[in-house]
Amino acid sequence: MIKNSFDIEGIRSQFPSLKRNINGNQAIYLDSPGGTQTPQRVIDKMVDYMINHNANSGGVFATTVETDSMILETRKSFADFFNCSPEEISFGENSTTLNFKLSQAIARDLKAGDEIIITDIDHDANRSPWEILAERGVIVQSVRVNTETLTIDLEDYKRKLTQKTKVVAFNYGSNAVGTISDAKTIIDLAKTVKAITVVDAVHFALHGVLDVKELDADFVFCSAYKFFGPHIGVLYSKSERMNVLKTLKVSAQKNYAPDKFETGTLNHEAIAGAAEAIEFIADIGRKHPEHILTPDSVASQRRNNIISGMRALEAYEIPLAEYFKDELKKIKGLGLFSPPKGHLCTSTISFRLEDLHPLDVAKSLAEKGIFVWAGGFYAVGLMRALGLSESGGLVRIGLAPYNTKDEIDRTLSVVKVIAGS
Numbered sequence: 001m002i003k004n005s006f007d008i009e010g011i012r013s014q015f016p017s018l019k020r021n022i023n024g025n026q027a028i029y030l031d032s033p034g035g036t037q038t039p040q041r042v043i044d045k046m047v048d049y050m051i052n053h054n055a056n057s058g059g060v061f062a063t064t065v066e067t068d069s070m071i072l073e074t075r076k077s078f079a080d081f082f083n084c085s086p087e088e089i090s091f092g093e094n095s096t097t098l099n100f101k102l103s104q105a106i107a108r109d110l111k112a113g114d115e116i117i118i119t120d121i122d123h124d125a126n127r128s129p130w131e132i133l134a135e136r137g138v139i140v141q142s143v144r145v146n147t148e149t150l151t152i153d154l155e156d157y158k159r160k161l162t163q164k165t166k167v168v169a170f171n172y173g174s175n176a177v178g179t180i181s182d183a184k185t186i187i188d189l190a191k192t193v194k195a196i197t198v199v200d201a202v203h204f205a206l207h208g209v210l211d212v213k214e215l216d217a218d219f220v221f222c223s224a225y226k227f228f229g230p231h232i233g234v235l236y237s238k239s240e241r242m243n244v245l246k247t248l249k250v251s252a253q254k255n256y257a258p259d260k261f262e263t264g265t266l267n268h269e270a271i272a273g274a275a276e277a278i279e280f281i282a283d284i285g286r287k288h289p290e291h292i293l294t295p296d297s298v299a300s301q302r303r304n305n306i307i308s309g310m311r312a313l314e315a316y317e318i319p320l321a322e323y324f325k326d327e328l329k330k331i332k333g334l335g336l337f338s339p340p341k342g343h344l345c346t347s348t349i350s351f352r353l354e355d356l357h358p359l360d361v362a363k364s365l366a367e368k369g370i371f372v373w374a375g376g377f378y379a380v381g382l383m384r385a386l387g388l389s390e391s392g393g394l395v396r397i398g399l400a401p402y403n404t405k406d407e408i409d410r411t412l413s414v415v416k417v418i419a420g421s
């Protein structure tokens with residue numbers, strides 16, 4: 001069932017945190033939608049920056065020159081990650097903050113009566129930054145989610161999309177239930193009314209290949225801590241959009257991309273670590289050339305390696321997640337909240353156990369050293385649509401490529417005990 005060419009022990013040995021013990025049990029990290037663990041090489045890169053290259057940017061002495069060069073190299077790494085140009089990459093505190101800055105900048109060109117579309121499956125980080133614009137008279141429409149398939153209702157989207165729509169902001173991968181949205185269709189439709197598209201790829205980024213060229217998206221954001229890196233947000237902005245964007249900036253700041261979007265001093269050590277997280281994925285790709293049949297001849301070698309690396313991670317994780325779901329379904333009283341077979345989804349799986357509060361389930365798992373999240377995960381629209389806002393939301397299990405079948409089996413046996421089956 002689960003392909004063995006993936007060197008799971010080799011992967012695990014790179015993550016020092018996996019050795020942690022809780023109450024005599026080896027910890028099982030099933031919390032990846034909240035953030036993954038970090039390989040030693042990423043940690044080393046950050047320490048190396050702080051020891052050997054620590055400085056502010058823009059000067060003439062060794063450490064500042066090295067800092068500028070490191071930032072530029074990281075922009076190149078993310079250009080390969082997103083499939084764009086280095087100047088289309090901006091760094092920031094986290095995705096939420098980047099999106100607030102983006103929405104406020106876009107809003108400078110909006111007027112009362114203009115419309116913005118968001119969706120009910122969105123994380124609040126891609127809802128509130130747009131909803132707040134209602135105070136300027138902008139009308140925000142939220143597209144319904146199909147509660148059977150846990151997907152964005154495309155018919156409702158088509159109904160809401162009009163010539164008044166100026167922005168379409170939507171979620172690429174649901175951090176609550178794992179749904180992967182049909183981003184290409186959503187963007188193609190948005191383009192028919194010339195709306196700006198903003199894609200929240202924070203959850204998706206760990207589970208699929210980002211390709212902003214293929215999507216033809218205007219803005220896409222993600223956070224490196226969701227894919228083996230440190231806590232930092234990264235924004236892709238299509239040049240033609242960023243060039244005309246009235247960003248919020250101090251007057252001394254350069255007025256061209258990417259600097260025009262980056263306020264103040266950046267988190268240099270995190271930028272250094274984020275580049276290494278991409279190298280970690282690319283190195284997996286180097287070991288799995290079988291996942292890329294026709295390398296993109298225009299793309300860099302690193303881009304091709306990132307693509308095969310991401311595909312290798314998914315080829316390992318998805319069968320594990322399928323096995324997990326099939327076994328969960330057998331547990332009496334367990335209700336699974338996952339898109340049905342045939343719909344694209346990540347290896348994030350949510351459920352409820354009849355009569356048990358999700359937080360109590362998470363606590364019982366935590367006592368056995370199994371780290372899972374419970375609640376609404378800021379997916380406010382989805383929880384409302386599912387009628388779960390007042391009753392504690394869901395228990396969420398999120399796989400990462402360092403999880404093993406043994407860990408899944410150990411988790412299943414604890415869930416069975418909690419369920420009393």
Ligand SMILES: Cc1ncc(COP(=O)(O)O)c(C=O)c1O
Nearest residue numbers: 094095096123125175202203223
């Ligand atoms: C889908 C999604 N969007 C946005 C965010 C917010 O990201 P950040 O914590 O970097 O602001 C998260 C965080 O969990 C998320 O899962």
